[in-house]
Amino acid sequence: MRDVSGTTQVTLKKGTSPPELFRLFEETPRESVVEVEGTVRRSERAHRGVELLPDRVSVISRAEVPLPLGVVDKVGAELPTRLDHRVLDLRKPGVRAIFELRARLLAGFRAAFVQRGFLEVETPKLLRQGAEGGATLFTIDYFGAPAYLAQSPQLYKQMLIGAGLERVFEIAPAFRAEPSDTVRHITEFTSLDAEVGYLDGAEELRGLLEDIVVDAVGSCRRALEEAKNPLAASVPEVKAPFPRIPFATCEEWLGRPGAESDFGTEEEKAIGDRIGKELGASFYFITDYPTVVKAQTFYAWRRDDDPTKTGYFDLGYKGLEIASGGPREHRPDRLQANLLSAGLDPSKFAGYLEAFRFGMPPHGGWGLGIDRLVQALAGLANIRESRLFPRDRYRLEP
Numbered sequence: 001m002r003d004v005s006g007t008t009q010v011t012l013k014k015g016t017s018p019p020e021l022f023r024l025f026e027e028t029p030r031e032s033v034v035e036v037e038g039t040v041r042r043s044e045r046a047h048r049g050v051e052l053l054p055d056r057v058s059v060i061s062r063a064e065v066p067l068p069l070g071v072v073d074k075v076g077a078e079l080p081t082r083l084d085h086r087v088l089d090l091r092k093p094g095v096r097a098i099f100e101l102r103a104r105l106l107a108g109f110r111a112a113f114v115q116r117g118f119l120e121v122e123t124p125k126l127l128r129q130g131a132e133g134g135a136t137l138f139t140i141d142y143f144g145a146p147a148y149l150a151q152s153p154q155l156y157k158q159m160l161i162g163a164g165l166e167r168v169f170e171i172a173p174a175f176r177a178e179p180s181d182t183v184r185h186i187t188e189f190t191s192l193d194a195e196v197g198y199l200d201g202a203e204e205l206r207g208l209l210e211d212i213v214v215d216a217v218g219s220c221r222r223a224l225e226e227a228k229n230p231l232a233a234s235v236p237e238v239k240a241p242f243p244r245i246p247f248a249t250c251e252e253w254l255g256r257p258g259a260e261s262d263f264g265t266e267e268e269k270a271i272g273d274r275i276g277k278e279l280g281a282s283f284y285f286i287t288d289y290p291t292v293v294k295a296q297t298f299y300a301w302r303r304d305d306d307p308t309k310t311g312y313f314d315l316g317y318k319g320l321e322i323a324s325g326g327p328r329e330h331r332p333d334r335l336q337a338n339l340l341s342a343g344l345d346p347s348k349f350a351g352y353l354e355a356f357r358f359g360m361p362p363h364g365g366w367g368l369g370i371d372r373l374v375q376a377l378a379g380l381a382n383i384r385e386s387r388l389f390p391r392d393r394y395r396l397e398p
């Protein structure tokens with residue numbers, strides 16, 4: 001018998017147990033919902049140390065036969081089959097464990113942000129204009145006119161810095177029409193976004209981000225250990241500071257110095273492997289992204305002394321990009337120029353730009369993909385396993 005607390009052995013004994021229960025147990029299909037009343041007894045052999053000797057059993061909800069997906073089978077089903085029958089799949093204690101990890105991690109992040117004076121906010125997901133325009137916007141019909149699903153809360157969290165909220169974070173869905181079918185992209189993911197006002201450069205952001213990650217992952221690990229969650233062992237103990245490797249150094253490592261194009265999946269893996277081997281680190285920053293790589297990221301601050309570089313960085317974990325962020329441009333004239341050079345029409349960003357015209361402090365922030373972090377910490381082969389009901393190009397159900 002299984003419930004949220006685990007599996008309990010129910011034992012029938014010839015001669016002692018009511019005879020009609022033998023028949024009931026035989027004809028009740030696996031996975032049915034039952035209520036059992038009886039006596040709890042110590043037992044060396046039962047894995048919980050106790051067994052239940054039933055007096056009365058009622059079948060509350062009978063499961064149909066056959067099950068589309070085995071819950072206790074040793075042989076695992078393929079991921080698409082599991083996702084097609086996700087409700088049954090989620091009954092597996094090992095699958096449930098992932099969502100306990102996820103919940104503990106989110107709780108850890110919330111606590112770490114609140115402790116540092118961040119205000120939790122919620123920004124609109126229905127937009128007239130996307131953050132960076134481009135191919136990954138989902139268009140929707142909004143009372144007969146086109147609108148978009150938010151790819152990120154980018155513009156709104158910056159506006160909230162203009163509103164004087166100073167330190168904000170948001171944990172919310174982000175939608176991207178990712179046409180590629182990879183193990184680290186889905187079309188609906190949960191973005192953990194933060195924005196900090198009166199920022200004193202990229203290093204302040206990296207310091208905050210690594211401290212928050214160390215706190216959140218640490219409290220997640222401790223909570224899982226306490227709950228005897230089997231995934232506790234796979235969540236690493238992490239310590240700040242994380243290594244900081246300039247983008248240009250990574251390019252040299254890859255034997256493509258000065259190429260100034262973003263890293264592909266295999267290149268990210270090679271960088272993560274090298275940092276793991278040489279520095280023994282799982283988390284790391286890749287810093288000083290060149291402006292050409294961030295050309296579409298019009299809100300990224302470009303260095304005053306060298307406009308070919310931004311203050312942008314990525315946070316990686318063993319070769320997987322987890323977060324991107326950096327200082328933003330807070331001067332309206334430069335922001336307008338960046339919009340134009342990204343091929344965007346500033347008049348379409350009027351509401352956003354207004355926030356910069358009446359006093360805007362220097363600021364910056366990051367976006368972190370919670371699903372990728374869960375994937376990494378739980379050691380999942382596919383990001384889809386990190387969500388209860390994942391969405392991708394081919395999947396809108398269940």
Ligand code: ATP
Nearest residue numbers: 176178184185186189321322323324367368369372
């Ligand atoms: P990638 O290059 O891996 O496609 P990105 O650089 O386009 O990611 P950002 O715009 O930097 O993504 O978004 C911030 C974070 O959000 C990423 O570091 C990642 O963790 C997460 N993220 C972005 N797109 C997706 C997606 N399609 N599915 C899951 N997580 C995503």
Ligand code: MG
Nearest residue numbers: 314321323324
């Ligand atoms: Mg990125």
